[in-house]
Amino acid sequence: MKIKVLFFAKLREVFETNQLVITFTESDNKVSDVLTALRHKEGVWAEELNENKSFRIAVNQEMVAEDVVVNDGDEVALFPPVTGG
């Protein structure tokens, strides 16, 4: 299954991309598996997505926690705490 992952603001800049696609061979994955896959890219990826960093996760444009299940075709987004208004 394929999961599209979007990055915004500082994460977009540090990762030098605004999106990528992760392919899982098995089904039954969670947001935490997406994070694990990204951390395996090491360097800035492991650094910015470290558990002690504060970032937010959205699945299909709703903010969620790491234990939420992701399905084929889902749009996951990772971004810093919001600062609008």
Add this chain to the structure above:
Amino acid sequence: MKIKVLFFAKLREVFETNQLVITFTESDNKVSDVLTALRHKEGVWAEELNENKSFRIAVNQEMVAEDVVVNDGDEVALFPPVTGG
């Protein structure tokens, strides 16, 4: 001593005047003496300024209580609770 008394809104309408002057022969008067003098006019005066009616008092354009002293030339105003805004 002379005290000018102004009336606003419903009190102005009921009393059919927007102001009058009260002359006290002795000095050392309070707002309560102004009210007593007006109540002696009886009719609507006694009725509208009855103690169970709710009205407000200002002396020289500051809201005050009945026990405030009034001096020669003071401007006293009597009006209903305010309803602006």
Add this chain to the structure above:
Amino acid sequence: MSVRVQTEDFDVSQEMLVLRQKNPKVGAVASFVGVVRDLNDGDEVSALTLEHYPGMTERSLEEIVSEAKSRWNIYDALIIHRVGTLLPLDQIVLVLVTSAHRGESFKACEFLMDYLKTRAPFWKKEQTSSGERWVDARTTDSVAAMRWETTDDE
């Protein structure tokens, strides 16, 4: 001049611009506009006449603004209150407050309205389907003003 009593209408955008234009430290502008409703206490209202106490009105509004400035860390405040005859949908009152951050301007704006409602000498007379009548003061307004008398929540 932070207080105006006038018969003319006002333009909120314009007043906002004037209040903050010289101050690039302003990050927040809270405002309130009171409007004439076509219904009050169950009766249709066709017009409203606002009477005031010239002199005392401006003075009491200025006192209220001073008090807001002493209580909260705000840059500026403006109160415009109309008098004379107004129709449903007409603007009656404008309160504007500028500050660096939003919390202060929200609190000061609500405080100004609550104090104005109980302390500034304005009186409303309604023209309704059942004749003219003076509007009665609301207990809810006294209650709203009273909460600012208690210990400051700053």
Add this chain to the structure above:
Amino acid sequence: MSVRVQTEDFDVSQEMLVLRQKNPKVGAVASFVGVVRDLNDGDEVSALTLEHYPGMTERSLEEIVSEAKSRWNIYDALIIHRVGTLLPLDQIVLVLVTSAHRGESFKACEFLMDYLKTRAPFWKKEQTSSGERWVDARTTDSVAAMRWETTDDE
């Protein structure tokens, strides 16, 4: 349409008129405007760039408006948030709320700002004298949003 994300500026008076013009039951209009400050965290700010998450932004703002409507007896609400590059003194955000009486519109307006600040996907990048930097989220904003999570004070 109660939510707009746009690069263009907005006119508060005009938006107010549109929001309430068809409803003579409106007696109260509370509003908030956020403005670009020329100073933040001790540094001079020469410009601000606002990035957002198209799609999710509109959706989250609409959810916030729906929640305000379910919590308070208000008639309508509008949120306009600008994106792109803005300069000091520029307007960033507008929140407008209409209701019959002022208490509801004040509360809903402050609630909308507090929730927007913590839930709507916008990010600010500042151009300062010491270079570009992403603005950090403020703890005070999380605290402000949290008070609406507790038991309703209605």
